[in-house]
Amino acid sequence: MRKLLDNVVALFVVMVVVMFIVPLSPFLLDMLFVINITIALIILLMTMYIKETxxxxxxxxxxxxxxxxxxxxxxxxxxxxxxxxGEAGQVIATFGKFVLQGNIVVGVLIFLILVLVQFIVITKGAERVAEVAARFTLDAMPGKQMAIDADLSSGLINEEDARLRRIKIQRESDFYGAMDGATKIVKGDAIMSIIIVLVNFIAGTIIGLVQGGMPFSEVLEIYSIATIGDGLVSQMPALLISTATGMIVTRSVAEGTLNEDVLKQFLSQPRVLIAAGITILAMIIIPGAPFWQPVIMGTFLIVLGLRLLYSDKVAKKQLEAEEVREVYPEEQFDENAYFKDINNIYSLINVEPIEMEFGYSLIPLVDETSGGNLINRIVIFRRQFAQEMGFVVPSVRLRDSAALNANQYSIKLKGEEIAKGELLVDYYLALEPPNATGDIDGIRTIEPAYGIPSKWILPELKDMAEIYGYTVIDPLSVMLTHLSEIIRRHAHELLTRAEIMQIVENAKKSSPELVEEAIPNVISYGTLQKVLYNLLKEGVPIKDMVTVVESLLDTVQSSNDIDVMTENVRTALKRTITRRFCESGQLMVVTLDSEVEKAILSSLTRSEHGVYLALSPDLIQKIVTQLGEHLGKFKELNTVPIILTSNVIRVYFYRLIEQFYPNVYVLAFNEVASNVQIQALGNISM
Structure with missing residues (x-):
């Protein structure tokens, strides 16, 4: 029985093909006609109760x-x-006699009208709607894909939701494409019905007169009943299917079932119903017009409209009362009673991963209704950062703050302020070049992200400032640049255990066997988090998780030291590191003298908490002073400051200078690809 149900559609199609050749008895034909009408009715009702195609x-x-x-x-x-x-079963005979009612001309005309309505009105309209829907759906696919990517980058949806939405878009495109072709089938079916009716009537009349020897009037009665009955039995299901076709291709903007949408939208305008009722009532003044029908219909519409209008007023008063309660919550909100529930107290201690607070003058930069574009710019940055670093930044919480000055903004990490800036909304920020060709009037300030001396200038001076060599930035870009740099510097602090699990799940899609072998059986989530934390802290992308996991698998067999694991992973990611810091095939660096490296190596001290550097204060002062002198060369060349050391001391030297120069990167020789030209801008010596 189960196998029969699994193959019922295939068996049905085979049976249909066989029906083209094998004769059927009238009883079986009647049964199949009833089945045909039933299927058509079910399909029509299905199209009315679905919410989307x-x-x-x-x-x-x-x-x-x-x-x-x-x-x-x-x-x-x-x-x-x-x-x-003419004997073709009871269903055909019943339809033919019921429609003809003893008048062949009327029956033929009704049948022709029915066919033309289906062919010209319903089928033709459905065909056009399907064609337009198919084209528009295909044209809209790129925009919908971009919207999904933007939602995914902004954290509004996860990867699974994005995958399902992409599949839905593809299915919609395939569906409307198929419907565009399927409507041609309906059109052809309507044409074929007319041909079959003509064949039945003409051929039947000839057969009745020539072979049957019956009088013309009898032949006309028999074959007209059979022909019209057969045509109607076929056309009724065809009309239902055509209506269903038009119904399903016009459901693109539906919010619920057809019944729900019709009632909701018709009853949403009570004044329209009242006006229609009054108009219908006015019909009774026309001489010869019926009286009771317009009175009943007009009265019904007026009463219904007045009833709906009253309900709308009641609902509006309730909404206004709720708004008043929101504005004056003290009238019904008991704060002490609310916080008696300990679960409500927990809501006070939640912290956001990243927050931005604004003074009231900066709100137009954020508020989309006022033309603010900050949210979209943050979405773009999050997407670019994820593509570059392999890490999805959490959503940024935006809010206004009365504690800030009107032009100030504050950036918080896990509830604590880590940066603050000030903007002049109606001005532009002009970054001063090293050798400006001219001076320009403005309010002196410091660019918040990189600490560059700058000026706030009026918009009309923008072109002149650019001619003099200034880099001119709008206030929104200043704030977004500051936010993006803060996130880059502190991305490692945002790497939570939950994010590690999400990264691992994403890696399983490309290398499921490797990830399942390694995590968490060989490499714990905690170990992986510490290694990725170290990589992000020094600006190394973690996008290539397959290489990271493979390197950790090789290292964990010989050492469980996090520093050793991190250094081995960095070596495995040498191409990624080289691409990250190399410009035009050249790497500008400052090197360490061999004596300095030996001094650092000899000062390494191991304790129960790990290995640390125990250099003399004098040597530390010499290294920091020399490094500060060399950093000016990187600034002149507008490149990232990099120090190149041996692999053994790299991590310890980084920790030494991090507290003095947090924006300096320390690389090891074996982390640089062999095809890169290294240019030393200086050397730190004893």
Missing amino acids: LEFSIFPSLLLVTTLFRLALNISSTRLILTHQ
Whole structure:
């Protein structure tokens, strides 16, 4: 039984094909006509109760099967009509007699009107709607894909939601493309119905007169009943299917079922119902017009409209009362009673990973209704950062603050302020070049992200400032640049255990066997978090998780030291590190003298907490002073300051200078690809 149900559609299609050849008995034909009408009715009702087209995605294939079934029934009924002198079952006879009512001309006209309505109005309209929907759906695909990527980058959806939405977009495109072709089948079916009716009537009349020897009036009565009955039995399901086709391709903007949408939208304008009711009532003043029908209909519409209007006023008063309660919550909100529940107290200690607070003058930069574009710019930055570093930055919480000055903004990390800046919304920030060709009036300040001397200038001086060599930035870009640099510097602090698990799940999609072997059986989530923390802290992308995991698997067999693991991973990521810091095939660096490296190596001291550097204060002072002198060369060349050391001391030297120069990167020789040209700008010596 189960196997039969699994193959019922295939068996049905085979049976339909067989019907084109094998004659059927009148009883079996009647049964199949009833089945045909039932299927058509179910399909029509299905299209009314679905909320979106993909809930009935099999419709194009179903349309082909039902049309094939209908044509097979037409052929079978035609065979019976022409071979059994018009006797083709009770269903055909009943439809024919009911419509004709003893008048052949009226029956033929009703049938022709029915066919033309289906062909010209419903089928033609559905065909056009399907064609336009298919084209527009295909054109809208790139925009929808970009919207999904933006939501994914901003954290509004996860990877699974994005995948499902992409699949849905593809299915919609396929569905409307299939519907565009399927409507041609409906159109062809309507044409074929007219041809079959003509064949039945003309051929039946000839057969009745020539072979049957019956009088013309009797032949006309028999074959007209059979022909019109057969046509109606076929056209009723065809009309239902055509209506369903038009229904499903026009459901693109539906919010609920057809019944829900019709009631909601018709009853949403009570004044329209009242006006319509008054107009209908006015019909009774026309001489000869009926009285009771307009009175009943007009009164019903007026009463319904007044009732809905009253309900809307009540709902509006309730909404206003709720707004008042929100504005004056003390009227019903008991703070002490609320915080008696310990669960409500926990809501006070939640902290956001990243927050930005603004003074009231900066709100227009953030508020989208006022033309603010900060949110979109943050979304773009999060996407770029994820592509560059392999780490998804958490959502940034934006809020206004009365504690800040009007032009100030504050950046918080886990509830604590780590940066603050001040903007002049109606000005531009002009970064002063080393050798400006001219001076320009403005308010002196310091660019917040990089500490560059700058000026706030009026918009009309923007072009002149650029001519003099200044780099001119709008206030929104100043704030976004500051935020992005803060996130880059502190990205490692945002790497939570939950994010580690998300990264691991994402890595499983490309290398499931490797990840399942390594994590958490060999490499714990805690170990992986510490290694990735170290990489992000020094600006190394963690996008290539396969290489990271493979390197850790090789290292963990010989050492469980986090520093050793991190250094081995960095070596494995040498191409990534080289690409990250190298410009045009050249790497500008400051090197360490061999004596300095030996001094650092000899001062390494191991304790129960790990290895640390125990250099003399004099040597530390010499190193820091010399490094400060060399950093000016990097600034002149506008490149990232990099120090190149041996692999053994790299991590310890980084920790030494980090507290003095946090923006300096320390690389080891074996972390630089062999095809890069290294240019030393200086050397730190004893």
